[in-house]
Amino acid sequence: MDRPRLTQLLEAVKAGSTDVSTALAELSQLPYADLSYARVDHHRALRQGMAEVVFAPGKTAEQIAGVAARLIAAGQDVLVTRLEAAVFADVALRVPQLEYRAAARTASFQHQVRANTNDERVAVVTAGTSDVPVAEEAIETLRMAGIGCRRFFDVGVAGLHRLLAVLPELNRAEALIVIAGMEGALPSVVGGLVAAPVVAVPTSVGYGTALSGFTALMGMLTSCASGVTVVNIDSGFGAAMAVVRQMKLTERA
Numbered sequence: 001m002d003r004p005r006l007t008q009l010l011e012a013v014k015a016g017s018t019d020v021s022t023a024l025a026e027l028s029q030l031p032y033a034d035l036s037y038a039r040v041d042h043h044r045a046l047r048q049g050m051a052e053v054v055f056a057p058g059k060t061a062e063q064i065a066g067v068a069a070r071l072i073a074a075g076q077d078v079l080v081t082r083l084e085a086a087v088f089a090d091v092a093l094r095v096p097q098l099e100y101r102a103a104a105r106t107a108s109f110q111h112q113v114r115a116n117t118n119d120e121r122v123a124v125v126t127a128g129t130s131d132v133p134v135a136e137e138a139i140e141t142l143r144m145a146g147i148g149c150r151r152f153f154d155v156g157v158a159g160l161h162r163l164l165a166v167l168p169e170l171n172r173a174e175a176l177i178v179i180a181g182m183e184g185a186l187p188s189v190v191g192g193l194v195a196a197p198v199v200a201v202p203t204s205v206g207y208g209t210a211l212s213g214f215t216a217l218m219g220m221l222t223s224c225a226s227g228v229t230v231v232n233i234d235s236g237f238g239a240a241m242a243v244v245r246q247m248k249l250t251e252r253a
Helices: 003-015 020-027 044-048 060-075 083-092 129-144 156-167 186-191 209-222 236-251
Strands: 033-034 039-041 078-081 098-101 108-109 122-126 149-152 176-182 199-202
Touching: 039 060, 060 078, 060 083, 060 108, 078 129, 083 098, 083 108, 108 129, 122 129, 129 149, 129 176, 129 236, 156 186, 176 186, 176 236, 186 199, 186 209, 199 209, 199 236
Parallel strands: 122 149, 122 176, 176 199
Antiparallel strands: 033 039, 078 108, 098 108
């Protein structure tokens, strides 16, 4: 249940095209469904503009499928993150509606495919090609929220001319998700060149002293570019949701 669907339901009751008992039957699925191993939140889209997202690690294929099936039955869209292909093969036997995207390691289902907004609204920028899997997770999350984006991959500080070549395009974006491993310098550089909000994502890419992303994380947290927001290591999903929540709030206003 999201705001457009709730509004539609209430308008239908008001107009007399849907009776109260039918509306109550649909609303009776709220606020959550107790599956014993999970409490599926059917209010998430109503509160935040996007349905509950399933984090796959630590869950069995049966549990992932159970949550996804319940969301679908309740009229919700489904996004499963960090889902390995081998596990998806098992999940798909139970929930064949799900579509897998290997680059993002996600599975998804939409009751109605959303027409994405202008593709220059968000820029997803990576320092290197090794950061692309994290970027694809962010892109898939944005797609599920109906927010278009453009990819700017492999424009890191080791070849700064590559970034400067696309700077006019970056300046057209309403928000930027900037992803980097190693020393994590790219968000600071981008943050000093553009006016739009920058969400920085440290990745676990790099040699020994990169410390599995902690060096990039610390560098981003101490950025000299004002107002750069930093999310968790490898969290393309978290970065995208920071953008989604802000844009949904703006749309509501």
